[in-house]
Amino acid sequence: MTRRDWLPWLLLAAAAALLPWLFYDWGHHRHDGFVVSMLSQMGMMTILALSYNMLLGQAGLFSLCHATFFGFGGYATVHFINAAADDTLPVPMELMPVLAGLAGLALAIVFGAMATKQRATAFAMITLGIGELVATAALMFHHFFGGEGGVTTNRMIDRSLFGLSYASGIQVYYLILAWTLIAAVLMRLQTMTPLGRMANACRDNFERAQFMGYDPRIVRFLQFSLAGFFAGIGGGLYAITYEIVTFDAVASPLSANALLMAYIGGNMVFAGPVLGAVLITLLQSGVSLMSNSWLIYVGVLFIAMVTFAPGGLAGLIMAHGPIFRAGRLPRLFVPYLRLLPPGIAAIGGFVGLVELISFLTIGEAQGRHLVLFGSPVDVASATPWTIAAAMLLLGGAWLRHESRVFARVWQSLTSDLIEARG
Amino acid sequence: MTPAGPDAPAIRLADVHKSFGATAIIRGVSLDILRGERHAIIGPNGAGKTTLFNLISGRFPITAGSIELGGQRIDTLPPHRINRLGLSRSFQITSIFPRLSVFENLRCALLWSRDYRYSFWHLLPRQRALNAATEVLLEEVNLAARRDTPAGLLSYAEQRELEIGMTVAGGASVILLDEPTAGMSHSETEYAVALIRRMTQGRTLVMVEHDMKVVFNLADTISVVVYGQVIASGPPAEIRASRAVQEAYLGALDQ
Numbered sequence: 032m033t034r035r036d037w038l039p040w041l042l043l044a045a046a047a048a049l050l051p052w053l054f055y056d057w058g059h060h061r062h063d064g065f066v067v068s069m070l071s072q073m074g075m076m077t078i079l080a081l082s083y084n085m086l087l088g089q090a091g092l093f094s095l096c097h098a099t100f101f102g103f104g105g106y107a108t109v110h111f112i113n114a115a116a117d118d119t120l121p122v123p124m125e126l127m128p129v130l131a132g133l134a135g136l137a138l139a140i141v142f143g144a145m146a147t148k149q150r151a152t153a154f155a156m157i158t159l160g161i162g163e164l165v166a167t168a169a170l171m172f173h174h175f176f177g178g179e180g181g182v183t184t185n186r187m188i189d190r191s192l193f194g195l196s197y198a199s200g201i202q203v204y205y206l207i208l209a210w211t212l213i214a215a216v217l218m219r220l221q222t223m224t225p226l227g228r229m230a231n232a233c234r235d236n237f238e239r240a241q242f243m244g245y246d247p248r249i250v251r252f253l254q255f256s257l258a259g260f261f262a263g264i265g266g267g268l269y270a271i272t273y274e275i276v277t278f279d280a281v282a283s284p285l286s287a288n289a290l291l292m293a294y295i296g297g298n299m300v301f302a303g304p305v306l307g308a309v310l311i312t313l314l315q316s317g318v319s320l321m322s323n324s325w326l327i328y329v330g331v332l333f334i335a336m337v338t339f340a341p342g343g344l345a346g347l348i349m350a351h352g353p354i355f356r357a358g359r360l361p362r363l364f365v366p367y368l369r370l371l372p373p374g375i376a377a378i379g380g381f382v383g384l385v386e387l388i389s390f391l392t393i394g395e396a397q398g399r400h401l402v403l404f405g406s407p408v409d410v411a412s413a414t415p416w417t418i419a420a421a422m423l424l425l426g427g428a429w430l431r432h433e434s435r436v437f438a439r440v441w442q443s444l445t446s447d448l449i450e451a452r453g
Numbered sequence: 454m455t456p457a458g459p460d461a462p463a464i465r466l467a468d469v470h471k472s473f474g475a476t477a478i479i480r481g482v483s484l485d486i487l488r489g490e491r492h493a494i495i496g497p498n499g500a501g502k503t504t505l506f507n508l509i510s511g512r513f514p515i516t517a518g519s520i521e522l523g524g525q526r527i528d529t530l531p532p533h534r535i536n537r538l539g540l541s542r543s544f545q546i547t548s549i550f551p552r553l554s555v556f557e558n559l560r561c562a563l564l565w566s567r568d569y570r571y572s573f574w575h576l577l578p579r580q581r582a583l584n585a586a587t588e589v590l591l592e593e594v595n596l597a598a599r600r601d602t603p604a605g606l607l608s609y610a611e612q613r614e615l616e617i618g619m620t621v622a623g624g625a626s627v628i629l630l631d632e633p634t635a636g637m638s639h640s641e642t643e644y645a646v647a648l649i650r651r652m653t654q655g656r657t658l659v660m661v662e663h664d665m666k667v668v669f670n671l672a673d674t675i676s677v678v679v680y681g682q683v684i685a686s687g688p689p690a691e692i693r694a695s696r697a698v699q700e701a702y703l704g705a706l707d708q
Contacts, residue, residue, distance in 0.1 A: 223576050225569040228553075232561045235550035241532040242510065242542055243623060244565030253571055 039302070040215075047074075047208055051201060067200040069316040071272050074207040076312050078214045078265035079285075080292035080304035085258040087290065088298030089222060091234030092147075092251060093155045096162030097262055097289040099142070100135040102281030103165070104263030106175060107134035108270035109182045116188040123190045124197055128210045128267040135263015139256045147251035150237065154251075166282045181277030184270065197271070207268045214264050219301055221257065230254045291329065295336050297343025306344045324389045331381075353448050362444060366437045373433050376426030379404070383419030461524035463488045463627050463657040464509060464540075469518035469528075471501075471508055471681075478504045480681035481518070486674075488626075491658045493672035495665075497702055501681045502661040503545055506629050509659075510542045511535040522627065537565065541625035545632050545661075547612045549619065551605025555596050558604050558615060560587040562622035593652065594618035610641040614648060621652045628653050630660040634667055646671060669693070677702055 054063035086092040108131040114120035146157040169176040186197050221227045229250050233240045237247040270276050296307020318325040390401045401408045408415045462485040471479035478501045486492045507513045511532040520528040527535050591597050594614050634642045662668050669689050676686040679701045
């Protein structure tokens with residue numbers, strides 16, 4: 032890592048710090064609550080996704096219970112904040128995420144000792160069991176988890192290193208941003224340590240690592256525990272933000288989300304999961320306002336990524352690197368442009384069909400009118416259905432043709448580069 | 454140091470048996486491999502040569518008998534513990550870290566012997582002595598030009614050379630190489646033999662090898678394994694002259 036490698040991180044941090052002010056309402060002197068809460072969520076999800084990728088991308092461990100440690104950190108933090116309010120725990124708000132991380136670490140040590148005895152499929156199965164176990168416990172053991180209602184707190188405990196009350200969302204956002212940066216930098220540094228490297232090595236070939244003196248089981252266990260620590264920090268920020276932690280924070284949909292974010296963003300590049308966290312949060316907050324079906328779109332995106340771009344968004348971007356450095360990127364401009372119309376047609380047709388069906392089952396019952404792409408639509412007539420189906424089918428066929436053309440151009444570009452090098 | 458002292462053989466196998474289910478693969482092998490010798494194990498396909506390696510290195514448990522490394526029993530230890538006692542091996546099918554760079558492959562191979570263990574508080578780019586040692590190793594296996602290439606993208610011969618480098622990196626006193634020149638061209642083989650000779654200087658080398666030229670060129674001692682038993686063991690000249698060996702194995706080569 033040279034100084035230049037950190038530059039994108041500094042830019043990203045600066046952008047994240049300035050972004051809320053782009054949406055500031057100067058007339059009423061207040062922040063846009065929607066934007067601030069979305070950005071806050073991106074921060075927590077970034078930590079969740081990056082810490083998940085310590086397992087998936089760096090150690091080749093397919094965990095299905097990562098939310099367990101995120102959520103547990105959250106529950107614990109609620110109790111820590113309540114104790115701080117009672118003066119039984121003299122810890123300032125800014126350091127609560129450390130305690131949350133330690134809670135996540137403690138639980139990850141316990142469950143990691145069981146799960147990391149195995150690798151590959153057996154490991155995934157055990158983590159599935161752990162996730163369900165803790166989710167069930169969250170509904171059963173009311174003293175700690177609060178049952179279905181969860182546990183609540185009030186973050187205005189008047190304990191701050193900087194004299195902050197955390198009454199407003201923007202103060203919480205900057206706390207989240209600071210901890211997201213700290214956690215991300217620490218996780219990045221961890222990849223450069225002997226443990227981080229041997230996690231990669233055991234992912235690639237655990238047997239070879241064994242014949243170099245390393246016990247792959249210990250590597251897995253330590254990596255799993257550290258990932259639990261960072262997930263706990265994310266959960267602590269979640270508790271501080273929402274002042275309530277329920278079953279959702281430990282349940283399997285959030286574990287699945289961690290996987291989606293890391294995979295869609297790209298698990299082979301350190302920063303990939305950040306892209307995934309930002310994108311999925313955008314879809315979750317933005318698209319969910321417009322459509323009930325947003326989860327369907329995320330699902331289709333995930334399947335498309337697994338099928339066509341296993342390297343995720345980061346992998347797609349990296350693939351352009353050699354072409355960009357050779358100054359050949361402009362040659363891809365027209366091929367990309369040609370992909371656009373059929374791509375828009377196919378996606379538009381698909382969205383149209385999904386929205387029509389979804390309206391039939393949910394929207395109509397609510398007595399609303401369907402508006403698609405800015406124009407009112409009569410669900411009962413055949414026209415919108417025909418148009419959407421035709422767009423999907425014709426657009427899909429056209430897209431198939433254009434993507435073959437694109438693949439040819441791509442191939443000739445990359446083979447030129449290989450020849451130029453060799 | 455080991456209780457048996459410096460006179461103990463590097464490896465001692467005493468009446469070692471190995472069965473997979475009802476099938477006996479190794480049927481009572483007793484063999485001493487002396488310190489500092491280059492010992493080749495030859496024999497027809499399926500004789501149990503690779504299985505013998507897997508037993509010595511701890512990859513499989515033995516069924517009966519005992520294995521000692523420098524006088525110390527190792528037949529119940531897991532592979533990483535055996536490795537820490539000073540035994541390192543390569544594989545018949547190339548075994549490297551395909552997604553890590555050549556440099557990282559070699560550096561990982563050095564970590565344990567340099568006491569980094571499972572540290573998550575040392576930053577590798579700052580470990581000067583470690584990185585310098587890795588660079589030296591990189592030069593020794595002649596892969597400096599491929600330093601930052603993912604190991605999976607190397608040519609077959611380069612991968613074999615990298616694996617030899619990784620096998621000797623930790624400073625193990627006993628090196629097991631499983632068919633190190635298999636699948637190599639004539640010139641690649643010559644290069645690999647020179648590399649092995651150089652890299653295993655002053656250590657005990659045990660190798661399984663099919664190429665008789667390599668065997669007679671490198672080995673001080675040859676053991677012939679046929680159907681799970683050692684039928685002969687001795688200097689190359691003796692093995693070449695042995696009628697039993699010729700009948701069982703070498704004769705097949707002349708046809």
